[in-house]
Amino acid sequence: MRILFNTPFKPLDHERLSGDVTIARDLYDYLIRRGHEVKPCPHVPALWIYWKPWLWPALALIRRKALVLARDFQAGMVLTYHTYYKAPDLIGPCLREQGTPYCIFSGAYAIKRSAKLKTWPGYHLNRRALLAADHIFSNKSSDHHALRRLLPDGSHTYLRQGLPVERFVFDPRARRAYRRDWLGQEIGGEERPVLVTAAVLRPGVKVEGVAWVIRCVAELRKGGLSPFLVVAGDGPGRKELEALANEMLPGQVRFLGLVERDRLKDVFSAGDVFVFPGINEGLGMVYLEAQACGLPVVATSHAGAVDVVRHERTGFLVSPFDMTAFASACARLCTDHALRREMGQNAARFVREQHDIDVNYAMMDSVLQRIVERSGRFPFSESLHQESR
Known part of the structure; x- marks a missing residue:
């Protein structure tokens, strides 16, 4: 099957690796591994585009390029990753109008966005995309439930988020090497708990989340514990966080900067607990990655973690903004080694049993192929051939 892969929010080659980009790349790679021919759709930044009229000419050009590419590529399907009110899909519905089967992975719907002028256009453009799709796959249970208010049963499916689990495996050699680097040769270095957090350090909820972790570790040290904190990630908020760490935890925090995804397993292998509150977190791929390497998680029940962490089995989910x-x-995880080990083992097993991308996305692949087969014709009308000449 030939698939045109569309990402309205961020392009696949976006310079800043985030959860959205990670999920999109994993999905793209999965489709290729399944033997499909996949091409990225021409990209125009869709974020708040309905309030950016200077981008509308570029959108019109990109739309036309997408139509011509889909025709020349003989695309059997356009698959969009992530459409929502801030960055609605403005390409997929156009291709659907020309007869191309159209599906969405991670479509969000929130009727409350229709109540404010700022988000009203995005709400309706996103609603148009959702209604145009032949099928929608949700990787968040909350999105799946919200779509029931808009779409009939059978037109949307919940899929547990997938992870390429073979890329995230505990590495004992990395653990020894990294801990020796972080803790030196101090006595009891292996027993000293290392807390790991990871995020793109951009202003807003990411920086606030890491600051929360720094303050939490400071509270633990006041209570007589001696955890060491490791922060993986970079961004414009790093200096602010380094200043906070120097003030509250001098010499007890290591900032690693940007860590390539294939090296994250080494960092997680060297840690003992993954901690990040995840306020307003979209899904929280990093929770899956850390758990796959055997780390129990401490997060909040506010958003993305609830779909990928099992409370009191693979970690703890506490109420948002409750520092105590x-x-x-x-x-509890710092002081109870047996519990930490048990939860870590549970976490690694849970990800492999419940979030293996090759297992979880197989049903989606079958649905896509059935939709293309059911279409029964080349997915472009004669009018498009004439228009593009």
């Missing part, structure tokens, strides 16, 4: 509960969960 968050610190208590971290302290």
Whole structure:
């Protein structure tokens, strides 16, 4: 099957690796491994584009390029990763109008966005895309439930988020090497708990989340514990966080900067607990990656973690903004080695059993192929051939 892969929010080659880009790349790679021919769709930044009229001419050009590419490529399907009110899919519905089967992976719907002028255009453009799709796959249970208010049963499916689990495996050699680098030759270095957090350090909820972790570790040290904190990630908020760490935890925090995804397993292998509150987190791929390497998680029940962390089995999910509960969960894992080990083993097993990308996305692949087969014709009308000449 030939698939045109569309990403309205961020292009596949976006310079800043985030959860959205990671999920899109994993999906793209999965489709190729399944033997499909996949081409990225021409990209125009769709974020708030309905309030950026200077981008509308570029959108019109990109739309036309996408139509011509899909015709020349003989695309049997256009698959869009992630459409929502801020960055609605403006390409897929156009291709669908020309007869191309159209599906969405991660489509969000929130009727409350129709109540404000700022988000009203995005709400309706996103709604148009959702209604145009032949099928929608949701990787968040909350998105799946919300779509029931708009779409009939059978037109959308919940899929547990997939992870290429073979890329995230505990490495004992990395553990020894990294801990020796972080903790030196101090006595009891292996027993000293290492807390790991990872995020793109951009202003907003990411920086606030890491700052929360720094304050939490400071509280733990006030209570007589001695955890060491490792921060993986880079961004414009790094200096602010380094200043906070120097003030509250001098000499007890290591900032690693940007860590390539294939090296994250080494960092996670060297840690003992993964901690990040995840306020307003879209899904939280990093929770899956850390758990796959055997780390129990401490997060909040606010958003993305609830779909990928099992409370009291693979970690702890506490109420949002409750520092006492968050610190208590971290302290429990820092002091109870047996519990930490048990939860870590549960976490690695849970990801492999419930979130293996090759297992979870197989049903999606079957649905895509059935839709293309059911279309029964070359997916472009004669009018498009004439228009593009």
